[in-house]
Amino acid sequence: xSRIRSLLWIGEADGMRGEGVADSPWxxxxxxxxxxxASALPLASFDAVALQARDAEEAxxxxxxxxxxxxxxxxxxxxxxxxxxxxxDERTLRAAGxxxxxxxGGRDGVPDLLARLRRNVPPARSAPRERRSADFVAQSAxxxxxxxxxxxxxxxxxxxLISGETGTGxxxxxxxxxxxxxxxxxxxxxxxxxxxxxTLLESELFGHVKxxxxxxxxxxxxxxxxxxxxxxxxxxxxxxxAGFQAKLLRAxxxxxxxxxxxxxxxxxxxxxxxxxxxxxxxxxxxxGFREDLYYRLAVFQIRVPPLRERAEDVVxxxxxxxxxxxxxxxxxxxxxxxxxxxxxxxYGWPGNVRELENEMQRALALVDAxxxxxxEHLSDRVAGALxxxxxxxxxxxxxxxxxxxxxxxxxxxxxEDHGGRRAATARTLGITREGLYKKMKxxxxx
Numbered sequence: 001x002s003r004i005r006s007l008l009w010i011g012e013a014d015g016m017r018g019e020g021v022a023d024s025p026w027x028x029x030x031x032x033x034x035x036x037x038a039s040a041l042p043l044a045s046f047d048a049v050a051l052q053a054r055d056a057e058e059a060x061x062x063x064x065x066x067x068x069x070x071x072x073x074x075x076x077x078x079x080x081x082x083x084x085x086x087x088x089d090e091r092t093l094r095a096a097g098x099x100x101x102x103x104x105g106g107r108d109g110v111p112d113l114l115a116r117l118r119r120n121v122p123p124a125r126s127a128p129r130e131r132r133s134a135d136f137v138a139q140s141a142x143x144x145x146x147x148x149x150x151x152x153x154x155x156x157x158x159x160x161l162i163s164g165e166t167g168t169g170x171x172x173x174x175x176x177x178x179x180x181x182x183x184x185x186x187x188x189x190x191x192x193x194x195x196x197x198x199t200l201l202e203s204e205l206f207g208h209v210k211x212x213x214x215x216x217x218x219x220x221x222x223x224x225x226x227x228x229x230x231x232x233x234x235x236x237x238x239x240x241x242a243g244f245q246a247k248l249l250r251a252x253x254x255x256x257x258x259x260x261x262x263x264x265x266x267x268x269x270x271x272x273x274x275x276x277x278x279x280x281x282x283x284x285x286x287x288g289f290r291e292d293l294y295y296r297l298a299v300f301q302i303r304v305p306p307l308r309e310r311a312e313d314v315v316x317x318x319x320x321x322x323x324x325x326x327x328x329x330x331x332x333x334x335x336x337x338x339x340x341x342x343x344x345x346x347y348g349w350p351g352n353v354r355e356l357e358n359e360m361q362r363a364l365a366l367v368d369a370x371x372x373x374x375x376e377h378l379s380d381r382v383a384g385a386l387x388x389x390x391x392x393x394x395x396x397x398x399x400x401x402x403x404x405x406x407x408x409x410x411x412x413x414x415x416e417d418h419g420g421r422r423a424a425t426a427r428t429l430g431i432t433r434e435g436l437y438k439k440m441k442x443x444x445x446x
Contacts, residue, residue: 010037011033059096333369414428
């Protein structure tokens with residue numbers, strides 16, 4: 001038996017508040033509108049689940065869908081029925097995986113369920129097993145495809161190149177690969193290549209001997225050696241210069257390094273994962289990145305899609321962040337109002353998942369525990385996401401004029417996000433620079 005500390009409520013938010021679940025002082029409650037939203041959450045992190053359903057048949061279907069969609073062993077699921085609730089229903093639902101049955105208004109209503117959960121719950125239906133995608137919210141097809149690649153890459157010894165825009169979670173992918181790999185008992189060592197000049201980066205990765213340069217008063221092992229038996233993560237590898245790229249290529253080919261100032265190479269046993277927010281194929285064509293190093297790094301490639309390409313994940317991710325940060329910030333049980341959810345879906349998220357996480361942390365500073373995040377709790381940038389659409393709806397202009405208005409707003413917003421850099425703006429919008437110039441000229445954008 002184990003004490004309940006966290007509960008996932010699947011159903012109507014009003015029902016959750018009406019039953020007093022959200023106001024419970026001793027339990028942290030998260031909310032999902034339906035089974036699809038719930039399936040995108042890390043279900044194993046909850047101690048129990050309360051599932052609302054109209055009748056036993058609907059509950060049975062929802063239980064089976066949860067089981068089918070889960071990438072982990074589910075916590076105990078208690079079912080609340082609006083209609084029914086007899087012994088036959090309970091036997092049917094227990095056979096489908098329910099831990100217990102309750103229905104509102106009777107002696108076994110949710111208040112009684114909370115009392116029972118407060119005391120203890122039965123253990124999960126089977127011993128927990130390791131879940132390789134447990135850190136990810138992945139309801140969209142795009143992200144589920146990424147997780148399939150992660151699972152395939154995990155047991156391999158191959159070098160992995162993870163590409164994607166800033167804030168998409170490339171390091172999270174790398175850590176998941178390491179944690180579930182045969183090298184998980186070794187260290188995971190991460191280094192941001194863009195944070196060091198090439199001369200210092202060489203010393204950081206390969207080490208140096210005493211006296212190799214001014215200030216080298218003692219020998220220092222490089223991160224290739226520190227990560228021995230584990231994984232070395234080279235973040236922003238596309239920012240390195242040609243001279244260093246040649247040395248990195250040799251280290252990957254020969255599985256040995258030569259410390260700065262050293263005479264003898266040293267063998268290393270490390271798996272290398274690399275990440276970049278650049279399009280390295282394009283950099284190779286332009287001569288900005290060595291072709292042989294690219295193919296050495298890109299043995300196994302994983303592209304992490306930007307948040308705008310996985311819109312189905314926005315609200316589940318927001319709920320995930322509200323729950324996780326809400327517990328730490330002392331404002332548990334916060335959810336999203338329909339209006340706030342609509343704004344989150346409409347916004348473009350140029351900063352991707354990192355920006356969404358920051359937005360939810362900001363909202364938690366403005367909302368009370370157990371209350372939904374409303375549009376007024378969101379930043380001006382996010383709260384204005386629907387402004388051009390609302391203006392067009394009431395403007396009385398032609399369809400072409402409305403579309404031009406919306407297109408101009410999107411371009412201006414993207415230019416602002418990228419500090420006026422047109423090449424970056426074009427990449428974000430999925431068009432060529434020439435195409436962006438033509439649109440800006442047609443729409444009168446300076």
